[in-house]
Amino acid sequence: MKKIIISACALILLGGCIAKExxxxxxxxxxxxxxxxxxxxxxxxxxxxxxxxxxxxxxxxTSPGRYALHEFAKNVYDVTAVNGQGDTLDIDRPDxxxxxxSNHDGTLTFNYTLYGRHADGTYTGINEQHAHLNMxxxxxxxxxxxxxxxxxxxxxxxxxxWKVATQLEETEDRYTFTAxxxxxxxxxxxxxxxxxxxxxxxxxxxxxxxxxxxxxHNGTREQVDRYTDMxxxxxxxxxxxxxxxxxxxxxxxxxxxxxxxYVFGDGMEHRNSTILTSRRSLEGDNALRNLYTLSHExxxxxxxxxxxxxxxxxxxxxxxxxxxxxxxxxxxxSYYDDLTIRRTGLISNKKYASDWAGTLNYVLxxxxxxxxxxxxxxxxxxxxxxxxxxxAQNKANxxxxxYPWGAVIGLGLDxxxxxxxxxxxxxxxxxxxxxxxxxxxxxxxxxxxxxxLAEVTDSSKFAKTFFDQHVRDGKQVDLAPLLAKAGxxxxxxxxxxxxxxxxxxxNYEENTATISExxxxxxxxxxxxxxxxxxxxxxxxxxxQNARDMNRLLASHEPGEELSVTYSSLGQEYEAAxxxxxxxxxxxxxxxxxxxxxxxxxxxxxxxxxxxxxK
Ligand SMILES: [Zn+2]
Numbered sequence: 001m002k003k004i005i006i007s008a009c010a011l012i013l014l015g016g017c018i019a020k021e022x023x024x025x026x027x028x029x030x031x032x033x034x035x036x037x038x039x040x041x042x043x044x045x046x047x048x049x050x051x052x053x054x055x056x057x058x059x060x061x062t063s064p065g066r067y068a069l070h071e072f073a074k075n076v077y078d079v080t081a082v083n084g085q086g087d088t089l090d091i092d093r094p095d096x097x098x099x100x101x102s103n104h105d106g107t108l109t110f111n112y113t114l115y116g117r118h119a120d121g122t123y124t125g126i127n128e129q130h131a132h133l134n135m136x137x138x139x140x141x142x143x144x145x146x147x148x149x150x151x152x153x154x155x156x157x158x159x160x161x162w163k164v165a166t167q168l169e170e171t172e173d174r175y176t177f178t179a180x181x182x183x184x185x186x187x188x189x190x191x192x193x194x195x196x197x198x199x200x201x202x203x204x205x206x207x208x209x210x211x212x213x214x215x216x217h218n219g220t221r222e223q224v225d226r227y228t229d230m231x232x233x234x235x236x237x238x239x240x241x242x243x244x245x246x247x248x249x250x251x252x253x254x255x256x257x258x259x260x261x262y263v264f265g266d267g268m269e270h271r272n273s274t275i276l277t278s279r280r281s282l283e284g285d286n287a288l289r290n291l292y293t294l295s296h297e298x299x300x301x302x303x304x305x306x307x308x309x310x311x312x313x314x315x316x317x318x319x320x321x322x323x324x325x326x327x328x329x330x331x332x333x334s335y336y337d338d339l340t341i342r343r344t345g346l347i348s349n350k351k352y353a354s355d356w357a358g359t360l361n362y363v364l365x366x367x368x369x370x371x372x373x374x375x376x377x378x379x380x381x382x383x384x385x386x387x388x389x390x391x392a393q394n395k396a397n398x399x400x401x402x403y404p405w406g407a408v409i410g411l412g413l414d415x416x417x418x419x420x421x422x423x424x425x426x427x428x429x430x431x432x433x434x435x436x437x438x439x440x441x442x443x444x445x446x447x448x449x450x451x452x453l454a455e456v457t458d459s460s461k462f463a464k465t466f467f468d469q470h471v472r473d474g475k476q477v478d479l480a481p482l483l484a485k486a487g488x489x490x491x492x493x494x495x496x497x498x499x500x501x502x503x504x505x506x507n508y509e510e511n512t513a514t515i516s517e518x519x520x521x522x523x524x525x526x527x528x529x530x531x532x533x534x535x536x537x538x539x540x541x542x543x544x545q546n547a548r549d550m551n552r553l554l555a556s557h558e559p560g561e562e563l564s565v566t567y568s569s570l571g572q573e574y575e576a577a578x579x580x581x582x583x584x585x586x587x588x589x590x591x592x593x594x595x596x597x598x599x600x601x602x603x604x605x606x607x608x609x610x611x612x613x614x615k
Pocket of ligand 1: 296333
């Protein structure tokens, strides 16, 4: 199909204007898996009805939902190109990610071998059991043809009885699928395997939308059925937050889960599907542990997939993607992933509180907020989101992940709204943001988020103060009094106990105490001048050889006491004075755990926050 678009100026016959042609040739992929046991796929990309001129074929450098660079071209080899007659064409390699093919005759077939042995949300894994394809890691594409429709034909190994799970549009052939353009195609991970499938109607939906759960695992149908029941509950709680499911393309949302010993743990959201990978099976408690990722990714079908930060539009396949809004896009999604599981009743208030304790310790006891605000922390994503590097970094001090930090902001905002405003909660805010920017798919800015908060609370002063303090600056919300309203106690876990470092950070092996990570800014060790890889010999005149020595010594001293420390650093021996500090570790308990009585008011507050909303 060739579409000619004549530019407006040509139509009005202005001299000097040149008619612009936009070509939309047919693009067809054929994917063979004859060498699956050696983790290879043979892929050909055929372009027909091409206009004359060289064609550049590219491998993506990143993947939708990921922010760092992954350089997928590294697993592509045996590249050849032929024209419609089968004649070999010259290929030029302008850089590592692009292949430029000249002299085609209107038809061009680009062939290559792809190696994939890392099944997760970013990469591809091919073996005798499955082909788990993340599309940017698998398919070369033509960037100059953004609107050309795509057809893909999968050719599974002869002996395999593979089915296909994908958000691509089905055709009459069970192994042939289509996409309207490469943007959608590259966002559509595909699993070919002998998976087990569940399907149910989307809740609160009148348009016949379906939810599918495809599970490739070594377990039983009964395990999948039990997991499906859990998934249904959490999906229903999330739909209740927004009041409706998202409008899925082709009326279907598909969870593509690989719970197998040879995959790498991950979860990756896409427009109408998600990849869930874990080495945990669905046996016993593992099912619930896997559910957290399922919950997180489904929440993205609203927040991120349709409710999109302007900074991520359009997605850049050839460079890192930097966004100022991941504290909201990922962080608020993290807030809701376990909140909606709590609302299903699958976990208790006690479990919910203990899950939070880990997050609160990580976020509230980090000095990271003195370096970057949540907005700036979001922009660090290309350095941390499945990014690899070999040089040392100071992330222990300067970085707080925008996932838990954003979740803590979500918690603070939710409890503040519930405390200070009549009948307003974060659910109302999410629904309002969804209506304005998600349903309409109008990408938002931070100012838009603030403005919507002003509308929901009818207070632009509140919205401005909250955003200024907690989003633009890194000030933490004072959570203890807010959590108390719901009958939870946030307090120091070990009041009056002395520590040397914040967090673990000391490795006891072969009768030596070695500092194993960057000392935290503000901690006793940091202030005394000790850092990673230093070996502590004695403290307060006593030898320290193991954790027991250290704990006994610390237990016999008070926070604020000054002790001498001897240590070696870079092969030299040192002595310094160290002032002990109080253990900053926090715990979050229910009033019941703390032996306190819940008031009727607290019960009501808690129920309206953590109780089921599903219809
Ligand atoms: Zn996420």
